[in-house]
Amino acid sequence: MNCIQKISQDIYWVGGNDRRLERFENMFPIPNGVCYNSYLIVDEKTALIDTVDVSISALFFDNITHVLNGRNLDYLIINHMEPDHCGNIEEIVKRYPSVRIVGNKKTFQFLEQFYDYDCKNNYLEINEGDKLSLGEHQLKFYYAPMVHWPEVMFTYEEKEKILFSADAFGTFGALSGNIFSDETDFNTVFLEEARRYYANIVGKYGGQVQSVLKKLSPFEIKMICPLHGPVWRKNLPFILEKYDYWSKYKPEKNGVVLVYASMYGNTENVMNVIASKLAFKGITDMRIYDVSKTHPSYIISDLWKYSHFIVGSPTYNMGLYYGMESLLRELEALQFQNRKVSIVGNYTWSCKSTAIMQEMLSKMKNIEIIGKPFELKSTMKREQEEALENLVDEFYQSII
Numbered sequence: 001m002n003c004i005q006k007i008s009q010d011i012y013w014v015g016g017n018d019r020r021l022e023r024f025e026n027m028f029p030i031p032n033g034v035c036y037n038s039y040l041i042v043d044e045k046t047a048l049i050d051t052v053d054v055s056i057s058a059l060f061f062d063n064i065t066h067v068l069n070g071r072n073l074d075y076l077i078i079n080h081m082e083p084d085h086c087g088n089i090e091e092i093v094k095r096y097p098s099v100r101i102v103g104n105k106k107t108f109q110f111l112e113q114f115y116d117y118d119c120k121n122n123y124l125e126i127n128e129g130d131k132l133s134l135g136e137h138q139l140k141f142y143y144a145p146m147v148h149w150p151e152v153m154f155t156y157e158e159k160e161k162i163l164f165s166a167d168a169f170g171t172f173g174a175l176s177g178n179i180f181s182d183e184t185d186f187n188t189v190f191l192e193e194a195r196r197y198y199a200n201i202v203g204k205y206g207g208q209v210q211s212v213l214k215k216l217s218p219f220e221i222k223m224i225c226p227l228h229g230p231v232w233r234k235n236l237p238f239i240l241e242k243y244d245y246w247s248k249y250k251p252e253k254n255g256v257v258l259v260y261a262s263m264y265g266n267t268e269n270v271m272n273v274i275a276s277k278l279a280f281k282g283i284t285d286m287r288i289y290d291v292s293k294t295h296p297s298y299i300i301s302d303l304w305k306y307s308h309f310i311v312g313s314p315t316y317n318m319g320l321y322y323g324m325e326s327l328l329r330e331l332e333a334l335q336f337q338n339r340k341v342s343i344v345g346n347y348t349w350s351c352k353s354t355a356i357m358q359e360m361l362s363k364m365k366n367i368e369i370i371g372k373p374f375e376l377k378s379t380m381k382r383e384q385e386e387a388l389e390n391l392v393d394e395f396y397q398s399i400i
């Protein structure tokens, strides 16, 4: 049974949800599932914009068949060649042998790398700014390299001023019937997941996102149709502003995330003491995470949101506790920048954690280390209280 949505007079959502998948990219937990969006434009010519993951192929073909209602599919536009959107190209060509597959040079290169099916005769290669007429609807193609793969392009529909934005402006989370973000309680249901999706998946490519935002700025956009999550129709400035902040690595909020590793609870204890002292001084809405408990994608998402953070970790095998090391490596790989941080190290016989955290953080762009790193020798002693108080003071002053 088909399950479609109309997003305008001639444009249909023919995607679907997956609430069974445990991890997106086999890495990121998705407790609220995910949706794969695909859009079908019905005009003098018909055009499908991207396909879906193979996990929902049966539903997808029910949807297309229903909307086409016996008509042929003339074009398949591939904005993004990642398998969660491309799993059905071969089946599309088998069902609609005359379909023209619209993509750029890199799209076709990737298509041939992933799939053996030879459909070269179907290719319609476009360049930046090329136009395709469907009748009343005119499509224009713009490259959006590394948002978040090199072949990515955006398709702009000129009549209704709709931007088909590939993975940009997407979010984790399945749809609950409502296709438009303004029909959802977006801030409660999706915002945290949209940030987690951005920070972890697109986060590394802030510069490229900024270039695309500049490229789009002269266009009038009435709707944004991403490949995951709800469609943006009202309140477009809200998501555009979020993207501007996220891609500039600009914190959305003055606030603190405390992240620690701890085996016996002593580093954890100091992090709690620091948070309590900051709370006493008036800092609100802090977040504390144990790297062994919380998936890094959630921690990274909050680090993207807040202006300040504190890291605490014991020494482990003359190195840094693995979970903390992995988190800091991931942040560096994501080009995380523009934050203020303080450090808490712990050890029993030879301290390495403090220096390693310092070194890893200093490799990141514009990460300012506040105060003298606070070091514990197994547990915090009374005579260290003044030093901790001083660090908290300095850290507090850097927030207000």
Ligand SMILES: Cc1cc2nc3c(=O)[nH]c(=O)nc-3n(C[C@H](O)[C@H](O)[C@H](O)COP(=O)(O)O)c2cc1C
Binding pocket: 261, 262, 263, 264, 265, 266, 267, 268, 314, 315, 316, 317, 318, 319, 346, 347, 348, 349, 350, 351, 352, 377, 378, 379
């Ligand atoms: C497997 C293992 C390796 C460790 N390696 C070191 C080390 O190389 N140097 C050191 O000084 N302490 C090392 N420690 C000790 C812890 O860093 C130390 O006890 C610390 O105080 C634990 O902090 P916590 O109470 O927050 O877990 C190691 C502990 C474990 C279990």
